[in-house]
Amino acid sequence: MERWLPPALLLAGLALWEVAARAGWISALFFPPPSAITLTLLRMLGSVDFWAGLGSTLMRLTAGVLIGGGAGLLLGWLMGVSRPLRVALAPLVAALHPLPKLALFPIVLVILGIGESSKVALVALTAFFPMLLNTLAGVQQIDPTHWEVAANYGATGGKLLRRVVLPGSLPMTLTGLRLAVNGALVVTIAIEMLSARQGLGATIWLAWQTLRTEDLYATLVVIGGLGLASNQLLESATRLLLPWKGKP
Amino acid sequence: MHLSVFHITKAFISPRGTISALADVTFTAFQGEFVALVGPSGCGKSTLLRLVAGLLAPDSGQIDFTGWPQPPKRRLVFQDHALFPWMTVADNVAFGLEMDGIDRTDRRQRAIAQLESMGLAGFADHYPHELSGGMKQRAAIARAFVTQPDILLMDEPLRALDAQTRLVIQEELLSLWERRRPLVLYVTHDIEEALLLADRVLVMSGRPGQVRAEVTPPLGRPRDLTGRAHPEIEESKWQIWKLLEEDVRRQIQPQRVTS
The missing domain is CATH 3.40.50.300 (P-loop containing nucleotide triphosphate hydrolases)
Structure with missing residues (x-):
């Protein structure tokens, strides 16, 4: 019964919206009826431009998360294991982390120029911090007794990293990855609105400038679906990678 | 000595x-x-x-x-088992052997043999959270003993x-x-x-x-x-x-x- 409540509510809302827009209670320019948005979406799915745009967005997103997330992961492990490194870098991380990464875009543009690399760099920067901070926290919350076991049984270097540090911090790392992907998606769209010719963000901006609100809403639906899909993917990955996560 | x-x-x-x-x-x-x-x-x-x-x-x-x-x-057995939750029982028991550089098949064989002698053979591929308190502590003891x-x-x-x-x-x-x-x-x-x-x-x-x-x-x-x-x-x-x-x-x- 409860399972049907959310979709029923959604459908009821959409129906109300449809009626309101058709009857002229709300402006169909600002709030085009869902049926029109659906038709636009279907038309978009059939166009080459849409797929090229989606491809650009996914490229930036993936490249940014891989580069930034990878670097954050690595540094998170290293800072977790090495106290000197942690002490040296913690204040810097604390200072840079709360900066809105989008505000750095002009600086990145100055350094890397207008083009793909500056966009990917900013996405990477966004993905970097949540990965770093969560992986670091993950290493630090490893049970002190487990460190003692590792030391007592002679674990050092790569073996220590692979068998203890990595799996011990993995649950937090995956939380970090989820935050990184979500943040990266936001920043990717935002950058595309600012400066791209192609991509979902660019499509939204163009739709706004030409007041094609159906296109705008249809693209929002796609972006929402993208967020949903990435979360589902990460959830499955978590279940697959953490078979021991019944209890601690 | x-x-x-x-x-x-x-x-x-x-x-x-x-x-x-x-x-x-x-x-x-x-x-x-x-x-x-x-x-x-x-x-x-x-x-x-x-x-x-x-x-x-x-x-x-x-x-x-x-x-x-x-x-x-010198190998320690800890108060509350201190098994790694992310490893199967067999991998936990073989941990010391792995750190000693013993190859995969050999160390698994030895770990299984040790588990067998302690009545835990059937749980080799379980994770620690699936074991009772007594079984976990036995696995922890096995982990120490197997390294001789x-x-x-x-x-x-x-x-x-x-x-x-x-x-x-x-x-x-x-x-x-x-x-x-x-x-x-x-x-x-x-x-x-x-x-x-x-x-x-x-x-x-x-x-x-x-x-x-x-x-x-x-x-x-x-x-x-x-x-x-x-x-x-x-x-x-x-x-x-x-x-x-x-x-x-x-x-x-x-x-x-x-x-």
Whole structure:
């Protein structure tokens, strides 16, 4: 019964919206009826431009998360294991982390120029911090007794990293990855609105400038679906990678 | 071959001041001996094991290993199993072997054999959270034994278990130990357990810990738990209790303010 409540509510809302827009209670320019948005979406799915745009967005997103997330992961492990490194870098991380990464875009543009690399760099920067901070926290919350076991049984270097540090911090790392992907998606769209010719963000901006609100809403639906899909993917990955996560 | 602990002291610095854990501990233990350490809680028994294991360094004093060709292999069994939740039972048991550089098939074979001898073969590919408390602690003991350590350090390994499970594992422990007879230092709160398992029981004082006396249980080898019915065991228990009583009472009493 409860399972049907959310979709029923959604459908009821959409129906109300449809009626309101058709009857002229709300402006169909600002709030085009869902049926029109659906038709636009279907038309978009059939166009080459849409797929090229989606491809650009996914490229930036993936490249940014891989580069930034990878670097954050690595540094998170290293800072977790090495106290000197942690002490040296913690204040810097604390200072840079709360900066809105989008505000750095002009600086990145100055350094890397207008083009793909500056966009990917900013996405990477966004993905970097949540990965770093969560992986670091993950290493630090490893049970002190487990460190003692590792030391007592002679674990050092790569073996220590692979068998203890990595799996011990993995649950937090995956939380970090989820935050990184979500943040990266936001920043990717935002950058595309600012400066791209192609991509979902660019499509939204163009739709706004030409007041094609159906296109705008249809693209929002796609972006929402993208967020949903990435979360589902990460959830499955978590279940697959953490078979021991019944209890601690 | 013997281990000599010589005038060891160890203190810990905490926000509330320096806590002296061990003051001038001295004893010797020989290869093939099962030595139990009993004492009031907080007397530094666990610290002593970590010092012998090399996980901590003493503030002063010396720990010597005499007669072993190289520094002897020392392995700890921890209070609450300390199995890695992310490894299967077999991988946990094989962890020490893996760190010793033994290849995958060989170490798995040895781990399985060890598990088999402890009735855990069916759980090799389970994760620790799927096991009962007693099974987890057995796996932890297996992890230490399978590496064939020269010195086995056990830090209240059965503390978290119920009385019946304890009896079973105590007996298993005795038969495991009989096979190779490594030097064992066994920390426990349980006076009877110490007497039933050990060749010698070192009685420690309250914090800061010192070795106050040594009691030899009136039991031969090999032994099993029928030793508990031995009338002289009661005498030894009483003797040890008398040595501990004052410190234990002082510890559970509220601290009197002195100026």
